[in-house]
Amino acid sequence: MxxxxxxxxxxxxxxxxxxxxxxxxxxxxxxxxxxxxxxxxxxxxxxxxxxxxxxxxxxxxxxxxxxxxxxxxxxxxxxxxxxxxxxxxxxxxxxxxxxxxxxxxxxxxxxxxxxxxxxxPTVLLWCGFCALLLAASLIDWDTTYLYDDLTGPLLWAGLVSALMGWIPVSLRDALWGAVAGYLSLWSVNQAFKRLRGVDGMGYGDFKLLAALGAWLGWPMLLPIILGSSVVGAVVGIGMKVSGALREGKYVPFGPFLAAAGVGVLLIGPKQVAAWFGWPM
Known part of the structure; x- marks a missing residue:
């Protein structure tokens, strides 16, 4: 070792x-x-x-x-x-x-x-996964932008790692995780846009969830979305009540997606699946 x-x-x-x-x-x-x-x-x-x-x-x-x-x-x-x-x-x-x-x-x-x-050696892949998520989260928090220069490499690294067998996710689960991750938030945003006439979230969020799906597999998308939504809502309400969130501003969703993804990784997808009663 x-x-x-x-x-x-x-x-x-x-x-x-x-x-x-x-x-x-x-x-x-x-x-x-x-x-x-x-x-x-x-x-x-x-x-x-x-x-x-x-x-x-x-x-x-x-x-x-x-x-x-x-x-x-x-x-x-x-x-x-x-x-x-x-x-x-x-x-x-x-x-x-x-x-x-x-x-x-x-x-x-x-x-x-x-x-x-x-x-x-493969632990270094997960370290890189966490490092990219940390950088993307901080930039998103500061600027409300999730740059393709970070989400793109993260997505492709997940798919290649699955293809090579470096991570315990099959290529099929990784590919569908990327597709479903992107389309799930894209669909929600399209529905919101039809109702309100404006985008409800940035396209960077779709790409980030696609990257998380590639690394963790499609079964983990629902826990990631639920976890990030709950924590994001609590933080957003807290900032609104405390006055930290100015009028007309919003809390970026990317950091909460990233935190939920890291949480799933560290807890373990099998344990998370067990909590939901899913075979894995």
Missing amino acids: LVALHPAGLFVLGLMVGSFLNVVVHRLPLMFEQTWKADARDILGLPEVTEPELTLSTPASRCPKCGHAIRWYENIPLLSWLALRGRCSACQTPISVRYPLVELSCGLLFLACGLTQGSQ
């Missing part, structure tokens, strides 16, 4: 991946915004505007307040934030607690995968 596949090793790996996810969550929406602006200028015939190159690797991380370049020892997952007491070493500007929380969350997800899926 490789040390890296031990739950403790996966926890450390998760902390490092979580540090990278912070970059993805912050920069990916900005990268798309740059692309959208360039496309809009091209369509409208406006002059091009040269903007600084922004990718997931460039420019190097800096303090947004003073421009201080983050040194390697200031970028150690979790530990650096604690050592710096949550402040920039140069200007003492507070660093959001969200950064270490994302790192810790990713570490705990990887640890949970190790404990529930076993110390075998």
